[in-house]
Ligand code: ADP
Ligand code: MG
């Protein structure tokens with residue numbers, strides 16, 4: 116038969132799945148010999164069984180009765196004994212801490228009959244006993260019977276607690292239609308059921324979704340003999356940390372409240388005093404607490420937080436756990452523990468996360484001045500940006516060029532906004548989600564972005580926005596917080612990230628203080644341990660240079676199409692409009708030196724390191740003006756009786772080239788096979804640039820290949836050119852079409868390397884159009900648990916991941932020296948990096964700002980077991 120109840124003596128923190136964090140750690144403390152009130156834990160198994168069937172599983176009642184009896188024996192009191200009652204707390208506690216999301220009921224066991232008994236225990240303190248009863252009725256009413264909290268509004272402060280109990284019992288009756296239960300055992304089983312149910316409380320469900328905690332774990336229930344901090348001046352209750360959870364600084368840190376029950380500290384009803392004050396008031400209690408905290412740190416080898424209560428001078432431990440901390444504290448503490456000889460560097464590395472490092476790299480607002488918040492949107496790309504608003508890309512670029520920091524505001528962005536996005540400090544849109552164009556591009560550039568701020572009414576033509584009753588005109592200053600999604604009026608002061616300044620070389624580890632020293636030390640160790648190399652996605656020398664300072668070991672993706680924007684667009688238009696081979700070749704010949712110059716710069720910046728250049732990928736019509744603009748221009752010209760000339764030609768081309776599904780249309784390798792000379796021009800530019808830069812290591816990458824024949828055709832022509840120019844370069848392919856993954860063994864015959872394009876592979880693997888699905892139904896899919904995170908954010912291990920594993924296995928079988936990496940957005944995502952490590956890739960490539968994150972996560976993947984928690 117399943118065992119559903121564990122005494123503290125039977126439990127341990129290893130049983131966290133079954134006993135929850137709180138229960139496991141209470142058992143751990145009890146078994147360390149620390150003063151924990153007697154108690155037992157009902158398992159998450161029992162909770163799950165209850166939630167499935169709506170009743171307690173068979174045998175649970177009897178087991179609880181047996182353990183309650185043991186508890187009574189140890190406490191020396193019995194539940195329901197009117198003369199000398201035992202009271203217990205009934206406390207939730209899941210595997211992962213969900214602070215304040217579920218329920219706890221204190222003082223269970225108190226009835227009309229036993230109040231006098233409790234008062235006698237307390238040496239005749241009637242006020243205390245009635246106050247406990249009042250608290251029980253309120254907590255029980257709220258938790259077990261769903262009475263709204265406001266119903267129990269506090270009476271006048273000096274109210275007689277006995278009178279208050281009478282009133283609360285009436286309120287209880289009004290809301291439930293029954294009397295407050297006078298059978299303590301009934302109180303106990305009802306409270307246990309209510310804690311089970313609180314697992315599915317709305318706020319708990321929301322919290323789990325936010326934190327990616329599985330919804331089917333259930334909570335354990337801890338039944339603990341009550342101890343009382345509300346027995347006068349020599350009693351009290353508090354919370355404490357063994358180190359400062361904000362900075363990681365050594366030294367205890369906490370709050371204490373005299374004459375109070377635990378909930379009062381957390382609720383913040385009364386002003387607490389710093390823990391040091393306890394030393395003055397109760398030296399013995401304080402000293403014992405210090406020695407227990409030292410013991411806990413030694414045992415857990417980490418920062419612990421605790422809850423404790425002092426009952427008439429006697430200290431009781433009510434909770435502990437490895438404490439939550441800020442990102443900065445996580446690094447500082449891990450490094451300190453290494454210095455103290457408590458943990459080794461591998462362990463330190465496993466205790467910090469890429470997400471924490473990413474957080475430390477963004478500048479932050481100083482909100483102490485109380486800035487005016489005018490709207491909130493989706494926190495799409497973190498950071499704190501301040502600037503004058505501009506409503507179109509051209510204006511943004513002009514303002515920025517004149518030295519004014521700019522926030523580009525659009526309803527939504529498209530590729531034409533790119534120059535404005537590059538020029539801006541931050542991007543704000545009123546439409547679109549986390550994978551909208553604005554969000555993806557901003558994250559790639561490490562630029563602050565708030566998107567989908569629907570309260571904002573953006574009037575592009577009027578160059579104004581309205582939000583929160585305020586009109587902001589072009590040139591007015593706003594501040595946007597890409598970490599919280601908040602939009603503020605005016606300039607909020609910004610604190611630059613010291614960690615980035617360290618990466619940039621303007622702060623040395625020695626001068627940088629404990630945080631910088633910790634980051635430096637742990638990241639250096641990650642580099643030593645990781646098997647995955649880390650490259651960057653970069654199209655410009657500036658990006659490449661920054662990424663190099665951030666530790667990139669090469670470029671894994673240079674998107675050449677970004678080199679066809681701006682004034683070069685005219686040349687691409689000529690290429691598209693060419694009617695004869697001569698016209699086409701002439702356009703290509705003009706593009707050649709421009710491309711050569713681009714590559715020369717990149718190769719110079721990355722001399723000695725590999726640079727993977729992807730041949731042009733997007734459909735060419737993306738370079739033409741939007742259909743609507745052209746149609747309007749042509750119509751206006753015709754109205755005036757003028758000749759629309761070039762616009763007419765462009766409009767015809769746009770019509771001719773229209774595709775229903777451009778993502779599945781004439782793009783990638785297909786362009787190269789259809790437009791003579793296009794890829795050849797690019798290969799020539801790469802080769803000539805490589806020849807001109809000593810140490811250049813060019814790799815030529817063909818996008819969107821689905822069949823080996825496509826790659827062979829491109830490869831033949833490219834190899835001929837390379838030979839002709841006497842340049843050596845590896846030629847490889849992206850694996851981003853499912854068919855390529857499934858025929859990787861054949862494709863490997865024509866490829867020196869593979870690079871997974873996980874965006875397209877996800878898009879085509881699921882049949883999701885990334886630009887459309889997010890707003891349409893991802894919310895519902897997340898709700899239904901079809902996936903826990905968007906597969907565009909974190910790689911879908913089971914489906915897309917399987918395609919990757921197949922391609923790796925079959926590609927390497929055909930060609931053991933095949934070099935394999937990934938260059939999609941997932942290359943910078945912590946959970947995905949772990950997968951790429953496990954799948955045996957050689958490198959990941961990500962945006963410059965993600966490079967340190969990827970270095971850290973690649974190191975963590977190497978030192979921690981497969982599948983271990985990344986939380
Ligand atoms: P949470 O998980 O929200 O912190 P807890 O179960 O820890 O909820 O309990 C809420 C408060 O009640 C805490 O301050 C805790 O210390 C206090 N408390 C819980 N059990 C007891 C007990 N047996 N005796 C005294 N105080 C208790
Ligand atoms: Mg607690």
Ligand code: MG
Nearest residue numbers: 851872874875
């Ligand atoms: Mg692609």
